[in-house]
Amino acid sequence: MALTTPAGYSGTIVPDQVRRQLTGKRSDIAGRAFLALIISALTASVVILVVLVYDMVQLGEPILTGRLGDFLTGSLRSQPEASGVLQGLRGTFFIGVFTVVFAFPLGIGAAIYMEEYAHETRLTRFIDLSIRNLAGVPSVVYGILGLAIFVKALGDITGPEAQGRSVISAGLTLSVLVLPIVIITAAEALRAVPDSLREAGFGVGATRWEVTRDHVLSYAAPGILTGTVLALARALGEAAPLILVGAVTGFLSGGTSFSLETLDDRFTAMPIVITTWAGRPGADWEQATAAAIVVLLVVVLAANTFAILLRNHYEKKRG
Amino acid sequence: MTEPAAFTVADFHGSPRRVRKERAIRTVLFGAAMTSIVVSALIVLSLVGEAWTFVSQVELAALWTDGWFPRRGMYDVKTLFVGSLIVTVIAMLVAVPLGLGAAIYLSEYAPSAVRKTLKPALEILAGIPSVVLGFFALSFLSPEIVQRLRDDATQFNIAAAGLGVGILTIPLVASISEDAMRSVPSALREASYGLGARKITTTVRVVIPAAVSGLVAACIVAVSRAIGETMVVFIAAGATGGSLFSTDPFGPGQTMTAAIASQAAGTDQVRGAGLTFQSLFFVALLLFLVTLVLNVVASRFVRRVRQAY
Amino acid sequence: MPDPTTTTTEAPVTDPTSATPGLHLDVRGSTPGGATVFDVRDTSVYYGDFRAVRDVNLTVKQHQITAFIGPSGCGKSTMLRCFNRMNDLIDTARVEGQISYHGVDLYDPAVNPVEVRRRIGMVFQKPNPFPKSIYENVAYGPKVAGAKGDMDEIVERALRGAALWDEVKDRLKESGMSLSGGQQQRLCIARAIATDPEVLLMDEPCSALDPIATGRIEDLMLEIKQQFTIIIVTHNMQQAARVSDRTAFFTTEVNEESDHRTGMLVEFAETDKIFSNPDDERTENYVTGRFG
Numbered sequence: 032m033a034l035t036t037p038a039g040y041s042g043t044i045v046p047d048q049v050r051r052q053l054t055g056k057r058s059d060i061a062g063r064a065f066l067a068l069i070i071s072a073l074t075a076s077v078v079i080l081v082v083l084v085y086d087m088v089q090l091g092e093p094i095l096t097g098r099l100g101d102f103l104t105g106s107l108r109s110q111p112e113a114s115g116v117l118q119g120l121r122g123t124f125f126i127g128v129f130t131v132v133f134a135f136p137l138g139i140g141a142a143i144y145m146e147e148y149a150h151e152t153r154l155t156r157f158i159d160l161s162i163r164n165l166a167g168v169p170s171v172v173y174g175i176l177g178l179a180i181f182v183k184a185l186g187d188i189t190g191p192e193a194q195g196r197s198v199i200s201a202g203l204t205l206s207v208l209v210l211p212i213v214i215i216t217a218a219e220a221l222r223a224v225p226d227s228l229r230e231a232g233f234g235v236g237a238t239r240w241e242v243t244r245d246h247v248l249s250y251a252a253p254g255i256l257t258g259t260v261l262a263l264a265r266a267l268g269e270a271a272p273l274i275l276v277g278a279v280t281g282f283l284s285g286g287t288s289f290s291l292e293t294l295d296d297r298f299t300a301m302p303i304v305i306t307t308w309a310g311r312p313g314a315d316w317e318q319a320t321a322a323a324i325v326v327l328l329v330v331v332l333a334a335n336t337f338a339i340l341l342r343n344h345y346e347k348k349r350g
Numbered sequence: 351m352t353e354p355a356a357f358t359v360a361d362f363h364g365s366p367r368r369v370r371k372e373r374a375i376r377t378v379l380f381g382a383a384m385t386s387i388v389v390s391a392l393i394v395l396s397l398v399g400e401a402w403t404f405v406s407q408v409e410l411a412a413l414w415t416d417g418w419f420p421r422r423g424m425y426d427v428k429t430l431f432v433g434s435l436i437v438t439v440i441a442m443l444v445a446v447p448l449g450l451g452a453a454i455y456l457s458e459y460a461p462s463a464v465r466k467t468l469k470p471a472l473e474i475l476a477g478i479p480s481v482v483l484g485f486f487a488l489s490f491l492s493p494e495i496v497q498r499l500r501d502d503a504t505q506f507n508i509a510a511a512g513l514g515v516g517i518l519t520i521p522l523v524a525s526i527s528e529d530a531m532r533s534v535p536s537a538l539r540e541a542s543y544g545l546g547a548r549k550i551t552t553t554v555r556v557v558i559p560a561a562v563s564g565l566v567a568a569c570i571v572a573v574s575r576a577i578g579e580t581m582v583v584f585i586a587a588g589a590t591g592g593s594l595f596s597t598d599p600f601g602p603g604q605t606m607t608a609a610i611a612s613q614a615a616g617t618d619q620v621r622g623a624g625l626t627f628q629s630l631f632f633v634a635l636l637l638f639l640v641t642l643v644l645n646v647v648a649s650r651f652v653r654r655v656r657q658a659y
Numbered sequence: 660m661p662d663p664t665t666t667t668t669e670a671p672v673t674d675p676t677s678a679t680p681g682l683h684l685d686v687r688g689s690t691p692g693g694a695t696v697f698d699v700r701d702t703s704v705y706y707g708d709f710r711a712v713r714d715v716n717l718t719v720k721q722h723q724i725t726a727f728i729g730p731s732g733c734g735k736s737t738m739l740r741c742f743n744r745m746n747d748l749i750d751t752a753r754v755e756g757q758i759s760y761h762g763v764d765l766y767d768p769a770v771n772p773v774e775v776r777r778r779i780g781m782v783f784q785k786p787n788p789f790p791k792s793i794y795e796n797v798a799y800g801p802k803v804a805g806a807k808g809d810m811d812e813i814v815e816r817a818l819r820g821a822a823l824w825d826e827v828k829d830r831l832k833e834s835g836m837s838l839s840g841g842q843q844q845r846l847c848i849a850r851a852i853a854t855d856p857e858v859l860l861m862d863e864p865c866s867a868l869d870p871i872a873t874g875r876i877e878d879l880m881l882e883i884k885q886q887f888t889i890i891i892v893t894h895n896m897q898q899a900a901r902v903s904d905r906t907a908f909f910t911t912e913v914n915e916e917s918d919h920r921t922g923m924l925v926e927f928a929e930t931d932k933i934f935s936n937p938d939d940e941r942t943e944n945y946v947t948g949r950f951g
Contacts, residue, residue, distance in 0.1 A: 046763050049761040049763045050762075050763040052778075053763055053771065053774045054770055054774075059548060062549060062550040065550045065554075066455075066550075068451060069452070069454045069455040069459065070455055070459075071451070072447060072449075072451025072452045072455065073451065073452040073468060076449075076452050076472060076524070077472075083478070083483075083486050083517075086486065086489070086490050087482070087485075087486070140378065141383040143382075144376075144379035144380055149383070157387065158384065161387050162386045163645070164390065164645060165386060165390060165393075167571070167574055167578075167645035168393065168578070168641060169638075171578070171634065172393060172634050174614070175393075175396055175630070175631065176389075176392060176393050179392075180396060207389055210389065211386065238368065239372065239376075240371075240372055261477070268477075268481070269479070270479070270480070270580075270581045271584075271611050275610070277614075302479060302481045305481045305485065306481050306581065306584065306585060309484065309485045309488060309489075310585065320485055320489075321485070321489075324482050327479065327481075328479075328482065331479060332474060335473070336474065339470050339473055339474075343466075535787075537785060538787055540745070541783065541788075542789075542799070543748060543776065544743065544781035545777075545780065545800035545851065545854060546773055546775075546776035546777030546803065547799075547803045548773050548803075551803050555803070559790075560789075
């Protein structure tokens with residue numbers, strides 16, 4: 032091991048010699064190459080995102096700038112230049128409502144139980160395991176679940192006229208799909224609440240629910256909100272379960288009304304519209320597909336960005 | 351002056367109404383938590399019933415044919431396995447280098463200003479619905495990239511779908527890997543620098559080995575996600591009716607997931623030769639089991655990371 | 660060059676006439692140092708606008724143990740980390756003044772910090788072995804420095820030097836983290852000396868250890884100082900008195916308006932002078948335990 036100041040050497044050490052050693056010659060090529068490699072990995076990912084969005088906007092531009100109003104209020108037609116996405120928007124809207132109404136309370140409630148109430152028992156661990164496993168189940172399998180339970184078994188409730196193939200079934204199926212995500216993110220937000228806050232509440236004689244409701248939830252609210260918004264965005268973008276549950280992929284004669292009576296009819300949603308149109312040949316359909324994608328992206332990315340900004344804002348505030 | 355009343359146990363019971371309310375709320379919340387078990391059970395139930403019908407009634411010969419054509423009674427499952435495998439491999443070739451590289455940069459090298467602007471970009475990529483990526487694969491990746499690579503590639507091809515799934519999975523790999531690396535204590539980095547190691551040496555020989563369980567978990571989760579992805583393949587790989595057994599990535603193909611969706615999307619009612627409807631459930635059960643095993647293995651790796659620190 | 664045959668010994672501290680009353684520290688005789696290794700002139704360290712330590716002037720001599728003592732927050736560790744450019748790892752850190760190493764300005768822009776750290780090693784407060792085998796822990800530094808030669812021999816030499824060889828020679832493949840606290844710290848010392856540095860910086864190396872482990876490390880320090888030059892930061896005055904040749908006493912001064920605490924060097928002298936007959940009253944107050 033030849034470092035040039037051998038141990039135990041007590042003679043005079045020449046500054047020039049030391050200076051030469053310290054101003055090391057290594058140009059660290061490997062280090063620079065490595066840095067270039069990983070930066071290009073990140074840049075590639077960002078570039079892909081940019082290219083994707085740009086490509087969609089550019090493809091759909093004639094419609095988006097030319098006839099956006101008609102596009103948003105029109106129905107599915109056999110000619111691309113007359114088609115609109117209103118029915119898709121309606122379906123997506125209702126799916127969103129179902130997710131908020133069913134998945135959020137159920138998911139947040141489950142998270143509250145797991146984080147605030149549950150003791151370490153075998154049952155609790157099994158519930159935890161179930162949640163984590165459910166989070167990894169492919170969306171198409173949730174579609175099968177929806178088909179078997181909401182469409183077939185509960186068909187008389189979810190849509191007697193449509194053999195259960197209604198937006199109700201779709202909404203319920205997607206609520207179940209995002210339920211694990213809501214639970215996991217809400218649980219994380221609750222875990223981040225400092226125990227001292229709870230202790231303060233208990234210290235003045237509050238019950239566990241009162242402590243949770245009055246103190247813990249308000250502290251965890253931003254995190255919970257972020258998680259639920261991300262879950263909602265996920266639900267709105269899913270297509271595979273909708274196919275299984277019987278979303279209409281062709282021409283749909285009705286389905287433009289936002290009234291509740293139509294909930295049990297056949298339906299479609301934005302992701303399905305996109306899927307259907309994507310498979311149709313021709314530049315006009317390509318244009319329509321891209322425009323529909325932009326509409327969906329606006330909704331989904333807006334939700335995602337909102338959630339991210341919200342989380343960053345509160346993380347900064349908390350310090 | 352009267353004496354203060356003595357306390358008894360009953361004084362510490364609390365108002366019955368409050369106690370009852372507390373108990374009721376607890377029960378409701380417990381019910382909410384139990385739904386996860388209910389859902390898991392329902393999934394298994396929905397799958398197993400019809401899948402068993404399939405398994406018990408299908409002729410063995412029908413499981414080894416030239417391709418997956420369920421409406422004609424040809425249930426060559428290996429067609430779907432191979433399709434899923436090829437898509438997953440191509441996806442991992444994209445997602446692992448890009449995701450891992452981005453994670454290493456963000457965790458170890460990026461100045462905080464860069465991190466604050468570019469990390470959200472990855473999170474936004476994570477939010478893009480798979481149908482969008484499917485269309486992107488068909489309209490852009492296929493003509494501009496795949497067909498430039500191979501002239502004779504068809505418009506609908508597995509390679510484009512694989513690339514699309516890969517892009518979809520980059521953010522997942524990146525975020526799990528980054529978490530794993532950030533949880534390596536800085537004391538280890540300090541020790542390495544203190545010994546005169548350069549940054550690349552510290553990153554490659556100390557941080558990454560210390561985080562390796564988390565990185566492996568990231569890859570396994572990514573594989574599970576890739577296998578479970580439906581719409582990109584459905585839109586871009588073009589085998590909606592049925593598909594011949596094929597190992598050629600530059601032609602059309604079918605995966606387990608897209609096969610299920612194709613079947614359901616075909617007609618209004620899922621009709622066909624005998625067991626067509628049940629074959630759907632059979633494939634779904636296989637899919638469920640594969641992803642379940644992968645996820646369990648991945649979570650073992652994640653737990654190992656947590657235990658080390 | 661001082662005559663190495665003379666040893667400077669003062670009267671042991673128990674002499675009541677010349678010693679600070681009430682102080683019964685067992686101060687060894689110090690050995691004279693060799694050449695000056697570090698020369699610190701008018702040095703201050705800033706974190707952003709905040710001055711963490713100001714106006715330090717001292718020298719470190721070869722083959723001596725120099726101790727930095729003082730209350731918490733007085734900049735001892737900050738000062739220590741200047742010697743191997745570890746403060747570079749903190750974005751806002753800035754050093755003003757001059758620190759030279761054998762006549763070379765350590766903070767000269769042309770100086771490569773990586774090269775500095777190969778010659779000036781460090782042992783940290785909390786033992787931080789890598790999650791690798793004992794062998795790999797010790798071999799890491801030399802490998803990274805590109806050492807050729809028999810790695811087994813290098814590892815053994817370092818482990819012997821750290822008085823750990825006999826305890827681990829049969830289990831070199833086991834994880835470094837399976838050792839006890841005191842053993843882990845000796846492993847970190849072995850790891851640091853494996854690169855054959857000239858200087859060893861020790862940042863409160865015993866504060867996380869029990870008294871017996873502490874004693875073993877102190878004995879180790881006295882053994883290896885013939886080979887290395889050691890600078891040790893310690894909270895433990897008795898430790899400084901036991902092992903060091905020269906001692907620097909730091910304290911904090913509070914800026915009345917901003918309530919910032921800036922560290923400063925109060926007194927720097929031979930250890931037995933600091934502990935028996937210090938010049939400055941603040942030093943005397945600290946070493947006699949009146950404050951600190």
